[in-house]
Amino acid sequence: MPSRAMTGRGAALLFTVVLCSFAAGARASELFVSNEVDDTVTVLDGDSYKVIATIPTDQRPRGIVETPDHKSVLVCDGDSSNIDVIDTKTLKVVRKIDTGPDPETLATSLSGDELYVSNENNALVTIINYATGKWITQVPVGIEPEGLAVSRDGRIVVVVSEETSMAHFIDTKTWQVVANVLVDTRPRVAVYTPDQRYLWVSSEVGGTVSVIDPRSHQIVHVINFQIPGVDKQYIGPIGIQFTADGRTAFVALGRANRVAVVDPKSYEVEKYILVGQRPWQLTFSPDRSKLYVANGLTNDVTIIDVSSEKATKSVPVGRLPWGIAVVP
Amino acid sequence: MTVRRAVRVSGLLTLALLAGVSRSFAAPAAAGTAPAHTFPIVYLREAYPAPAVMPSLLETYPDDLGLAGAQDAIGEINTTGKFLGWRFKLYVVTLPAGADMAAQARKVFARGPSVIVADLRADDLLKLADAPATKHALILDIRTSEDSLRQRDCRSNVFHILPSQAMRADALAQFLVEKRWTRWFLLQGPTQQDAVYAADVRRSAARYGASVVAARSYDYNPGSRRSDTGYQQIQTQMPLATQVGSDYDVLFVADETDLFGDYLPYNTFDARPVVGTQGLVATAWTPAFQSYSALQMQNRFQLFAHRDMTERDYSGWLAVNIVGDAVMRGRQLSPAGMRAYLRSDNFLVAGFKGEGLTFRTWDQQLRQPVLIAQPLMVVSMSPQNGFLHPDNTTDTLGFDRPETQCRLAQ
Numbered sequence: 001m002p003s004r005a006m007t008g009r010g011a012a013l014l015f016t017v018v019l020c021s022f023a024a025g026a027r028a029s030e031l032f033v034s035n036e037v038d039d040t041v042t043v044l045d046g047d048s049y050k051v052i053a054t055i056p057t058d059q060r061p062r063g064i065v066e067t068p069d070h071k072s073v074l075v076c077d078g079d080s081s082n083i084d085v086i087d088t089k090t091l092k093v094v095r096k097i098d099t100g101p102d103p104e105t106l107a108t109s110l111s112g113d114e115l116y117v118s119n120e121n122n123a124l125v126t127i128i129n130y131a132t133g134k135w136i137t138q139v140p141v142g143i144e145p146e147g148l149a150v151s152r153d154g155r156i157v158v159v160v161s162e163e164t165s166m167a168h169f170i171d172t173k174t175w176q177v178v179a180n181v182l183v184d185t186r187p188r189v190a191v192y193t194p195d196q197r198y199l200w201v202s203s204e205v206g207g208t209v210s211v212i213d214p215r216s217h218q219i220v221h222v223i224n225f226q227i228p229g230v231d232k233q234y235i236g237p238i239g240i241q242f243t244a245d246g247r248t249a250f251v252a253l254g255r256a257n258r259v260a261v262v263d264p265k266s267y268e269v270e271k272y273i274l275v276g277q278r279p280w281q282l283t284f285s286p287d288r289s290k291l292y293v294a295n296g297l298t299n300d301v302t303i304i305d306v307s308s309e310k311a312t313k314s315v316p317v318g319r320l321p322w323g324i325a326v327v328p
Numbered sequence: 329m330t331v332r333r334a335v336r337v338s339g340l341l342t343l344a345l346l347a348g349v350s351r352s353f354a355a356p357a358a359a360g361t362a363p364a365h366t367f368p369i370v371y372l373r374e375a376y377p378a379p380a381v382m383p384s385l386l387e388t389y390p391d392d393l394g395l396a397g398a399q400d401a402i403g404e405i406n407t408t409g410k411f412l413g414w415r416f417k418l419y420v421v422t423l424p425a426g427a428d429m430a431a432q433a434r435k436v437f438a439r440g441p442s443v444i445v446a447d448l449r450a451d452d453l454l455k456l457a458d459a460p461a462t463k464h465a466l467i468l469d470i471r472t473s474e475d476s477l478r479q480r481d482c483r484s485n486v487f488h489i490l491p492s493q494a495m496r497a498d499a500l501a502q503f504l505v506e507k508r509w510t511r512w513f514l515l516q517g518p519t520q521q522d523a524v525y526a527a528d529v530r531r532s533a534a535r536y537g538a539s540v541v542a543a544r545s546y547d548y549n550p551g552s553r554r555s556d557t558g559y560q561q562i563q564t565q566m567p568l569a570t571q572v573g574s575d576y577d578v579l580f581v582a583d584e585t586d587l588f589g590d591y592l593p594y595n596t597f598d599a600r601p602v603v604g605t606q607g608l609v610a611t612a613w614t615p616a617f618q619s620y621s622a623l624q625m626q627n628r629f630q631l632f633a634h635r636d637m638t639e640r641d642y643s644g645w646l647a648v649n650i651v652g653d654a655v656m657r658g659r660q661l662s663p664a665g666m667r668a669y670l671r672s673d674n675f676l677v678a679g680f681k682g683e684g685l686t687f688r689t690w691d692q693q694l695r696q697p698v699l700i701a702q703p704l705m706v707v708s709m710s711p712q713n714g715f716l717h718p719d720n721t722t723d724t725l726g727f728d729r730p731e732t733q734c735r736l737a738q
Contacts, residue, residue: 102627143408163678166411186678233683
């Protein structure tokens with residue numbers, strides 16, 4: 001940002017420099033969108049939102065994350081029982097990692113050395129050494145495990161099980177489940193608040209977000225959503241994201257076709273932003289000025305401007321977009 | 329079909345149906361597993377004779393229809409129970425065909441009120457519900473669709489899982505109106521239930537602005553099933569049965585006992601689609617359904633039962649899940665407490681329909697979106713967009729509160 005003192009020519013010069021650095025080949029950020037039905041990952045340019053590449057994957061790509069070093073994007077191929085490793089430079093699948101049956105989604109450890117994969121059909125979390133692809137262990141959890149969250153100290157991995165309706169806390173030293181919290185029906189996503197004091201769990205069919213104290217494993221608050229003119233049963237919270245300062249939360253509401261803006265202090269819903277149909281997962285741009293929403297039924301990604309809390313654009317991707325990874 | 333004919337009560341009588349279920353909900357399970365308390369569920373069925381020859385060789389009639397769904401669900405709620413200190417056990421009781429229901433109920437439920445998953449036909453279900461021994465039981469009906477059981481013959485101890493006939497007719501009607509295929513030829517079979525469904529079709533037409541432009545009773549004898557020249561006979565009979573003067577958009581067939589409906593597609597006199605009890609049907613479940621995580625359910629059921637999941641399996645699966653939810657989330661152990669919970673705003677069960685399923689308080693019918701399906705594909709799911717309701721869109725299907733004839737004894 002130009003400082004306030006910088007005026008006239010100085011600002012113009014800086015602007016030119018910035019332009020040049022782009023022209024010199026430093027690519028803008030890229031969005032990697034997994035298309036569950038197409039068996040592809042769509043790569044969008046983070047400035048123009050034009051499709052840069054459509055990468056074929058194995059069958060039923062869903063959970064998608066970038067590695068901490070941004071060199072790779074990992075996508076779970078549910079019906080092929082593996083992870084496709086996409087090189088973010090060449091935009092090609094360069095490696096496959098065996099995950100065991102039906103991987104739905106995944107998370108990486110803080111260092112990126114380990115992968116945590118939820119095996120939806122087997123009620124397991126598979127822990128994999130990323131470098132070797134070898135399984136470290138498998139942890140039995142509830143039925144249809146899905147969303148994963150890793151605490152910032154790396155000591156706890158949380159997985160939610162859709163059919164069992166629980167958040168399971170797994171100790172990463174012992175790989176034992178140390179606590180189970182019953183939440184509302186069909187939990188999908190778990191996310192720690194930026195200050196790590198709470199864990200938010202969305203329940204798609206229950207229509208709520210449970211706020212859990214991760215130390216006491218008690219639910220301290222349940223967030224409800226009410227939208228005038230929308231039947232209660234269509235409100236299906238899935239993706240959750242917090243701004244870096246933790247002062248605003250965004251919750252995708254599935255068939256209600258909206259993203260809720262929530263104040264994490266008061267738990268009041270401040271606003272509902274209309275997006276595409278059945279928004280599932282949300283991801284921020286690297287500078288967190290934009291929020292990207294994958295809309296499962298309309299096959300597009302809605303871009304929300306974070307400061308104005310407005311949907312600015314929707315761009316088409318493949319069929320049934322599931323999740324989005326962003327690489328700076 | 330080999331259904332156990334003897335009443336299996338020996339194991340059951342040793343069961344302390346409720347006596348064993350007395351624990352507090354004081355502390356949540358903090359560790360991986362907690363000591364288990366057992367909660368019994370009785371799966372009650374009757375050894376009905378297998379249906380006569382099925383019209384199609386592709387149709388099967390597994391002898392664990394419904395039961396396999398309930399058994400699969402027991403495994404699932406026990407996974408939850410493992411973390412919360414509960415263990416559910418399914419006691420399967422198969423009564424001989426034609427059993428005296430009141431007398432059998434007295435024997436089976438001698439120990440007090442129970443939670444019963446009832447895989448019974450409408451007449452037997454009513455006898456079970458009215459038996460003195462089950463007056464205070466909770467009966468989850470997983471088999472019937474008869475309107476009468478949701479209307480004048482409703483009972484306060486019975487909850488219905490499957491959509492009623494009227495819900496099915498409304499689900500199809502909404503789809504047809506959405507398609508603007510609003511002129512219907514109603515072809516009605518000979519049974520009393522066919523007459524009920526035909527009346528539902530007329531009711532749906534009136535509700536949604538469609539019209540029955542032609543109606544006829546089917547009175548041919550479908551004697552040509554499975555004979556060497558069967559298809560030739562059918563090819564002659566069905567055009568005759570469907571030749572009507574009026575121009576219509578779809579043939580709406582009311583054949584609740586699968587007598588002739590499956591012969592209709594491609595055999596009608598005019599080139600028209602067939603909907604209703606056959607052809608394009610309204611159903612709670614089909615093995616072809618994969619949206620809203622249904623694919624995971626189909627996979628799990630295949631692994632468990634080594635066959636496709638039918639509508640009754642889904643119903644059995646839901647019933648057991650409802651009990652699991654009432655115990656572990658609703659914290660109810662008595663049938664009376666469970667009944668109150670199931671009727672309350674606190675209850676909902678997930679059934680792969682993209683929304684929580686709840687019970688209508690006026691007739692204790694499970695409120696649910698209904699699939700519109702052809703044999704290999706799901707075509708749609710009703711309620712359709714644009715059909716509105718002041719409280720709950722799903723209540724556009726079937727008998728709504730103002731229309732109910734059900735007067736539940738509280």
